[in-house]
Amino acid sequence: MCGLLAMLTDPSGGVSPALVDTVSGASHLMRHRGPDEPGTWSDGEVVLGFNRLSIIDIAHSHQPLRWGPPEAPDRYVLVFNGEIYNYLELREVLRSEFGAVFATDGDGEAIIAAYHHWGTEALTRLRGMFAFALWDTVAHELLCARDPFGIKPLYMATGPGGTAVGSEKKCLLDLAESIGFDASLDRRAVQHYTVLQYVPEPETLHTGIRRLESGSYARVRPGTPPEVTRYFTPRFDAKPFGNGEQARYDEITAVLEDSVAKHMRADVTVGAFLSGGIDSTAIAALAMRHNPRLITFTTGFEREGFSEVDVAVASAEAIGARHVTKVVNQAEFVAALPEIVWYLDEPVADPALVPLYFIAREARKHVKVVLSGEGADELFGGYTIYREPLSLKPFEYLPRPVRRSLGRASRPLPEGMRGKSLLHRGSLTLEERYYGNARSFSDAQLRAVLPDFQQEWTHTDVTAPVYASSSGWDPVARMQHIDLFTWLRGDILVKADKMTMANSLELRVPFLDPEVFAVASRLPADQKITRVTTKFALRKALEPIVPAHVLNRPKLGFPVPIRHWLRAGELLDWAHSMVGSSQAGDLVDLAGVRTMLDEHRSGASDHSRRLWTVLIFMLWHAIFVDGTISPQISEPHYPVQL
Missing domain, CATH: 3.60.20.10 (Aminohydrolase, N-terminal nucleophile (Ntn) domain)
Structure with a gap:
């Protein structure tokens, strides 16, 4: 690395x-x-x-x-x-x-x-x-x-x-x-x-x-x-696995075991991140077979309900790993932001990258390489949004003009009214409604913060060619395909690379292995998504490997309390300071951002995701464009081998 x-x-x-x-x-x-x-x-x-x-x-x-x-x-x-x-x-x-x-x-x-x-x-x-x-x-x-x-x-x-x-x-x-x-x-x-x-x-x-x-x-x-x-275009193509369902789960287990074994190859100490979910727990449990002295790492925040530490500690105890935790307070969080954005090169408005930075810094005191669970959701169907085609299935039996009429009928309904979102989403095609795991602004909200908003610059610039290459696939596979080209490589892998490399730590992702993908890509939709769970086949395959308390636990990752922190304390003060000093007024409507801050602080609206997106851009602009913020980057000092 x-x-x-x-x-x-x-x-x-x-x-x-x-x-x-x-x-x-x-x-x-x-x-x-x-x-x-x-x-x-x-x-x-x-x-x-x-x-x-x-x-x-x-x-x-x-x-x-x-x-x-x-x-x-x-x-x-x-x-x-x-x-x-x-x-x-x-x-x-x-x-x-x-x-x-x-x-x-x-x-x-x-x-x-x-x-x-x-x-x-x-x-x-x-x-x-x-x-x-x-x-x-x-x-x-x-x-x-x-x-x-x-x-x-x-x-x-x-x-x-x-x-x-x-x-x-x-x-x-x-x-x-x-x-x-x-x-x-x-x-x-x-x-x-x-x-x-x-x-x-x-x-x-x-x-x-x-x-x-x-x-x-x-x-x-x-x-x-x-x-x-x-030279490589991922394709999801459901194919048989042999005799019976157990053959499918055995093949998943075997390819994961082989991938982790190869990812453990190193002349230095290898550890593992442990978030409390099934993906990272599975990787850590398999890694223990090659290093019984494995050290695992997790992070949380000084706010109740925003910590995976307890679950991660229980998981580490269950698999027999030594565990290290890092708890982050609001002051540390705010102080690290300029340095973090400098390391990012490009703005990424995912608050989870901040705790990732802190746990990488802590892990580097103990190891030089860590394994992590990125990629399992995209390969095995782990996002709850992938269940949307099941809930919208009845709309497929309606003529297209009727579906459009239902969408128009939903527009005057009050925001938050039961059924409004369902009618709107049901009126759209998959290509129109899904473009990855992130959308925080409607067009109207974009106009309020981007003076140079252009209607023709849409998500289809990004997704149209990806959808074109997946014509005829089932909807879940098409959504996974979109995420491989958007959310995974635009957010998940950027923050994984940049936050670990900021601390001279190598992160390895055994799920994102060509052989693992070759197996995962053959799964039919009903082995990925059901009405009650996600990653169905993966969970079945991991039953003998991961502790029972995480097997069917919902995905949380490293939750971050920005919704609360943007209403009081150091983060709110920082936000007002960013807006007040920003020189990005030709790109961002600063008055509109102040209005969002006031509405969020009062509790009138939850603008946390939108605010975070704009604030991180302003910080990036201050560092890389107008130069009003110059993070102090210290020389890394680590031993040659750990």
């Missing part, structure tokens, strides 16, 4: 010593991603920068990493963020089939050798999380790639000076003058963020910086823009 930066220059410019220094300085901005060892390499066309967090083959596998076949032993140079969990198996295949020779015991050489012998088809053989840039000194080509689900990030910017790619956007912003890209704000992306609570891929809030999408690679040659190709 590390931070990479690569700049391929325009042929007319080339690499100067000053440019090497500039790239090295930009790379230092993400030193938290890899405090163990910095590195820089350059030739006449490219500069590679790297910050290493040593996890596997600590004494070797230094990056930038050079490898090549016997006839050209230094042909390739790699900077790589992530882990390849099947690297041992890949190395053995490459030895036996091609006679590949390796100088290290790490996973980086497996990537290079696999690409040399299999080309981009090698990407489908990598079982892990990754973002990398691989420079071919013979072909004069930079290959950039991301893992199938987008666990690890990769930003890209192209201008007259060349193309740069990096693990963090702030590094590319630092290279804006050298590259010459458009660093203005993307107002459409601002609106998308406000609707979705995150910036959807491939957008960022800066016009000239884009993200390489999950499951994609890009070829970059000197003087030409990147050529992007998708």
